[in-house]
Amino acid sequence: MRSRNSSLFVVAAIACFAAAAHAADPLPSWNEGPIKQSIIAFVEKVTTEGGPDFVAENERIATFDNDGTLWVEQPMYTQLAFALDRVKALAPQHPEWKTTQPYKSVLDGDVQGLLAMGDKALLAIVAVTHAGMTSDDFEKIVTDWIATAEHPRFKRPYTECVYQPQLELLAYLRENGFKTFIVSGGGIEFMRPWTERTYGIPKPQVVGSSIVTEFQIKDGKPVLIRLPKVNFIDDHAGKPVGIGQHIGQRPILAFGNSAGDREMLEYTTGGDGPRLGLLVYHNDAEREYAYGPAGGLPDSKIGTFPEELMDEAEKKGWLVVRMKDDWKQVFPAE
Amino acid sequence: MRSRNSSLFVVAAIACFAAAAHAADPLPSWNEGPIKQSIIAFVEKVTTEGGPDFVAENERIATFDNDGTLWVEQPMYTQLAFALDRVKALAPQHPEWKTTQPYKSVLDGDVQGLLAMGDKALLAIVAVTHAGMTSDDFEKIVTDWIATAEHPRFKRPYTECVYQPQLELLAYLRENGFKTFIVSGGGIEFMRPWTERTYGIPKPQVVGSSIVTEFQIKDGKPVLIRLPKVNFIDDHAGKPVGIGQHIGQRPILAFGNSAGDREMLEYTTGGDGPRLGLLVYHNDAEREYAYGPAGGLPDSKIGTFPEELMDEAEKKGWLVVRMKDDWKQVFPAE
Numbered sequence: 001m002r003s004r005n006s007s008l009f010v011v012a013a014i015a016c017f018a019a020a021a022h023a024a025d026p027l028p029s030w031n032e033g034p035i036k037q038s039i040i041a042f043v044e045k046v047t048t049e050g051g052p053d054f055v056a057e058n059e060r061i062a063t064f065d066n067d068g069t070l071w072v073e074q075p076m077y078t079q080l081a082f083a084l085d086r087v088k089a090l091a092p093q094h095p096e097w098k099t100t101q102p103y104k105s106v107l108d109g110d111v112q113g114l115l116a117m118g119d120k121a122l123l124a125i126v127a128v129t130h131a132g133m134t135s136d137d138f139e140k141i142v143t144d145w146i147a148t149a150e151h152p153r154f155k156r157p158y159t160e161c162v163y164q165p166q167l168e169l170l171a172y173l174r175e176n177g178f179k180t181f182i183v184s185g186g187g188i189e190f191m192r193p194w195t196e197r198t199y200g201i202p203k204p205q206v207v208g209s210s211i212v213t214e215f216q217i218k219d220g221k222p223v224l225i226r227l228p229k230v231n232f233i234d235d236h237a238g239k240p241v242g243i244g245q246h247i248g249q250r251p252i253l254a255f256g257n258s259a260g261d262r263e264m265l266e267y268t269t270g271g272d273g274p275r276l277g278l279l280v281y282h283n284d285a286e287r288e289y290a291y292g293p294a295g296g297l298p299d300s301k302i303g304t305f306p307e308e309l310m311d312e313a314e315k316k317g318w319l320v321v322r323m324k325d326d327w328k329q330v331f332p333a334e
Numbered sequence: 335m336r337s338r339n340s341s342l343f344v345v346a347a348i349a350c351f352a353a354a355a356h357a358a359d360p361l362p363s364w365n366e367g368p369i370k371q372s373i374i375a376f377v378e379k380v381t382t383e384g385g386p387d388f389v390a391e392n393e394r395i396a397t398f399d400n401d402g403t404l405w406v407e408q409p410m411y412t413q414l415a416f417a418l419d420r421v422k423a424l425a426p427q428h429p430e431w432k433t434t435q436p437y438k439s440v441l442d443g444d445v446q447g448l449l450a451m452g453d454k455a456l457l458a459i460v461a462v463t464h465a466g467m468t469s470d471d472f473e474k475i476v477t478d479w480i481a482t483a484e485h486p487r488f489k490r491p492y493t494e495c496v497y498q499p500q501l502e503l504l505a506y507l508r509e510n511g512f513k514t515f516i517v518s519g520g521g522i523e524f525m526r527p528w529t530e531r532t533y534g535i536p537k538p539q540v541v542g543s544s545i546v547t548e549f550q551i552k553d554g555k556p557v558l559i560r561l562p563k564v565n566f567i568d569d570h571a572g573k574p575v576g577i578g579q580h581i582g583q584r585p586i587l588a589f590g591n592s593a594g595d596r597e598m599l600e601y602t603t604g605g606d607g608p609r610l611g612l613l614v615y616h617n618d619a620e621r622e623y624a625y626g627p628a629g630g631l632p633d634s635k636i637g638t639f640p641e642e643l644m645d646e647a648e649k650k651g652w653l654v655v656r657m658k659d660d661w662k663q664v665f666p667a668e
Contacts, residue, residue, distance in 0.1 A: 028382035048509055058536055124381050135578055145659055179538070192582045203582035204513070204538065215571040222597070222604035224578045231579075237549040244547050245565075246408045246470055246580060248526045263549055263556070270556035 003214070016040055023156045026172040029165040029329040034156055034320055039169070047176050053274040057177040061251040063243060063264060064166070066184035066191060068257040068303040069280050070199060072151060072161040076111065077302060079190050082145055086109070109111040115301070127228035134223040135189060142193045156334065159198045163328045170199055170227065173253070183207045183243055185235035199237035205291040207246040209234045239264035251277065265318055277318035281305065284324040360506040363499040363663040369653055370660070373503070374652055376486040380586065387448035391511040395585040396513050397577060397598060398500070400518035400525060402591040402637040403614050404533060406495040408623040410445065411636060413524050416479055434620045449635070461562035465545055468557040469523060471631045476527045490668065493532045498657060507587070515539045517577055519569035519594055541580040543568045573598035584609065592637040599652055604640070611652035615639065618658040
C-alpha cells in the first residue's frame with residue numbers, strides 16, 4: 001500500500017512538472033532553425049488528436065542508433081575500447097598473448113595493426129572478451145568498466161560523452177507518448193547495463209547485435225552462458241530485421257548517423273502516414289569530430305557517411321542535423 | 335498541446351481509479367485460498383518500499399506463457415487451427431494439394447493424420463501459411479482471421495477463450511509496477527496483432543518463436559519478407575534464451591503450464607531475492623479441459639505436464655494453480 005500511494009504521488013508530481021515544463025523550450029540545446037522547427041512540428045502533428053496526422057500512442061515508436069547518434073564513436077567505438085581494456089586485464093592469465101596475434105597488437109597498443117587484420121581478428125578479440133561467462137557476469141564486467149573508463153580526449157566517462165541535444169529529444173518524445181528504442185550495431189548486452197540510467201531507455205527497449213547464449217545449470221544455478229558465436233548483426237539490412245524481431249512495429253521516427261542506418265531510415269520513412277528520418281552529420285572538429293564528407297577524417301571506417309547517403313537524405317526529406325550548426329551544446333554540463 | 339493536457343487528465347483519472355480499485359479485491363475470479371494469498375503476498379512484499387524484499391520497479395518483470403496459460407490450447411493450438419484454415423483458404427490456388435501430403439490430410443480434415451506425419455509435415459504447413467508474404471501482410475491475415483474464427487467447443491472468438499483470472503492478474507501486476515511479457519512457443523508475429531487488445535501486452539513485450547525475415551525493397555516499398563526458414567524456437571531451454579534476447583533481465587515472476595515452461599521457471603526462480611513460479615494445472619473437464627496427470631487427455635501432446643514437473647514444482651515451491659479449484663470463473667463473461 002505504501003509503495004502504491006507514494007508512486008501515485010510521484011505520477012501526479014511528474015504530471016504537474018511535465019505540464020509546466022512544456023511551456024518552456026523542450027529542446028534548449030538545439031539551435032533555432034528549420035531542423036528544430038521540423039522536429040517539433042512533427043511531434044505536434046502526430047500528437048494532435050483529431051488532426052489529419054494523428055498517430056495513436058501505441059504506434060509512436062522512435063528508434064535511435066547509438067554510436068555517433070547518441071554518444072561519441074570516435075576515435076574508436078566505445079565497445080572496442082572496452083574489448084581492448086579487457087584483453088589487457090586478462091593478459092596476465094594468458095602469457096602466450098604477448099607473442100600471439102591478434103592479442104599482441106592489442107597489448108602493444110597497435111590498434112591500427114589490429115584493425116588491419118580484419119573481421120577475423122576482431123571476432124577473436126570478441127570471443128575472449130565477450131564470451132565464456134554468464135550474462136550476469138558479463139553485465140557486472142561492463143557495469144564496472146563503464147563506471148571507471150574515460151574517453152581519451154574528453155577525459156570524462158563515456159556515459160557523459162552522450163549528446164545533450166539527444167537526451168532532450170528522447171525526453172521530449174517520451175513526454176509526448178513515444179516509446180524510445182535503441183537500434184544499434186553495438187552489442188545488446190554491452191549497452192543494456194547502462195542505457196536506462198544514461199538515456200532513460202530500459203533494457204527491453206535496446207536492440208543490438210548479439211552472440212549466441214545457451215541456458216545451462218552451472219554450479220546448481222540456472223544461467224545463460226555466452227558462447228563465442230555470432231547470433232545476429234544488427235546493422236545495415238539487419239536493423240529493420242532487428243526492429244521486426246524486437247519491436248514488431250514499423251517506427252514512425254528513426255535517427256541515425258551513418259551508412260549502417262540507411263535501411264532503418266528507409267524502412268521507417270517508407271511506411272504510410274507521417275514519418276521522420278534524421279541523421280547526425282559530424283562536422284564539428286572543435287567540439288567533437290568532423291568526419292565523413294565533412295572531411296577531417298575522410299577515410300574513417302567508423303560512422304561512414306558516404307555521398308550517396310547525403311543524396312538519399314535529400315531525395316527522401318530526411319533531416320540532416322549538422323552538429324556544428326544545429327546543436328548549441330554537444331555534451332551535458334559537467 | 336491538446337493531446338498533452340488530455341493525456342494528463344487521463345493519467346490523473348487512472349491514478350484515482352486505481353487507488354479506489356485497490357481497496358476492492360484485485361483478483362475477484364480467483365477463489366480464496368493459499369494460492370491467491372501467496373500471489374498477493376508476493377506482490378505486496380516486492381512493492382513494500384523499505385521492506386526486506388522490495389524490488390525496484392524496473393526489475394519487476396513478469397513473463398507468461400500463452401497457450402494453456404493465458405488462453406485455451408485444446409483441442410489444438412490456436413495457431414495450428416489458423417494454419418489449417420489458411421491451407422483451406424489457399425487451396426483453390428493449389429489444386430495439386432488435393433493429392434499431395436501433408437496438404438491432403440488438412441483438406442480431408444484429418445488432423446491426427448497430419449500430426450502423425452511429424453515436424454517436417456508441420457513445417458511444410460508453416461511454410462505455405464506463414465511465409466512468402468511481408469510482415470505487414472501477415473499481420474493483416476492474422477488480424478482478419480482472429481476477428482472471425484471461433485473455438486470449436488466454446489463457440490466464441492479465440493480472444494474470448496482467454497482466462498479471466500489471468501487478465502485480472504496481468505492488470506494487478508501492472509498496477510503494481512510490473513512490466514508484463516508473453517514468452518511463448520507460439521509464433522511471435524501470430525500473437526502480436528492481438529495481444530495488446532486482448533491482454534494489454536504491447537507488441538514489443540511479446541517474445542515467441544519466429545521464422546527468418548529479410549529486408550527488401552518490393553515494388554518500391556521497403557518491407558520485411560517472411561522466409562520459410564525457422565529463426566528461433568522459443569520453447570524449453572529456448573525460453574530463457576528468448577528472455578535474455580528480448581528482455582535482458584531475469585524475471586521475478588513466471589507463469590507457465592507445461593514441460594515447455596520448465597526452464598523459464600527454473601531461470602526465473604533461480605535468481606537471487608524474491609521470486610515466484612506458477613503453473614496452470616488443467617483439471618477442469620467441465621469448464622475447460624483436464625489433461626496431463628489430471629487425466630482426461632493423458633496422451634495429450636499439447637500442454638504436456640509430466641509427473642516430474644509436478645515433483646519439481648513441489649520441490650522448488652512453484653505454485654500449482656488448479657483450474658477447477660482455484661478459479662471461480664474461467665472465461666470472461668460474454
